[in-house]
Amino acid sequence: MATNAPRTVEAVQRACRIIETLQRQGETGITELSEEVEFSKSTVHGHLATLVDEGWVVKEDHTYRLSLRFLDIAESLKDRIADHDIVREQVRGLAEETGEVVHFGAEESGRVVYMAKSKGNAAVQTESRIGKRMPMHSTSLGKAILAELPRERVEEIVEQHGVEARTENTLTDVEALHENLAEIERRGYSIDDEENIPGVRCIGIAVTVPEADVLGALSISGPSQRMTDDRIENELHEKIAQAANVVEVNSMYA
Known part of the structure; x- marks a missing residue:
């Protein structure tokens, strides 16, 4: 057969x-x-x-x-997504400015993969590491990317990986997730409201270039008592948007 x-x-x-x-x-x-x-x-x-x-x-x-040959592969792959020197520079600068944990991640096979990480002087410990794959529906990186994708692709990812509850705040209803993605698209940034790790909130923003797929996303993570709505909207949104713009511009003319 x-x-x-x-x-x-x-x-x-x-x-x-x-x-x-x-x-x-x-x-x-x-x-x-x-x-x-x-x-x-x-x-x-x-x-x-x-x-x-x-x-x-x-x-x-x-x-x-494992041999160090894997490092060579990893470095070459990073530069296929975006100019990784610029990404590292912006991630490090955001971490120093905000004192929090900053990540850059990209989507692969329906998961978000951490590609850069830096910790500020007040950063909390997280389980993230370079190369780690995480769900998209529960992370600010993932949701920022999902909001840029066609609805059909979002549905494919949800069908493939589901919407597992990582915490009691995780969005596990597909329609609620789509509504949240529409809100992210209008607002310009995503929020992980203790949806992936209890006690940790994050802001994420997609990194895109014209006439190309979304390159990835940047995020800033910190304890919920510091990551207030007021701080996210009036301080961190501007900082992370500026960093994303630097990566986007350099990726356009690389």
């Missing part, structure tokens, strides 16, 4: 599982890795030997870790 499903290669899937596990665990031995991925030791050893030979994994004594 004919099928439209794409063919997959089991060996590649296993290699990806091993790489993802090494990313989470850091330096790991074959026994621990075998137990985690639930492959036989001989299978894991064969994949590791190949990855070491190709330079993607480093063997040190009896443990294995």
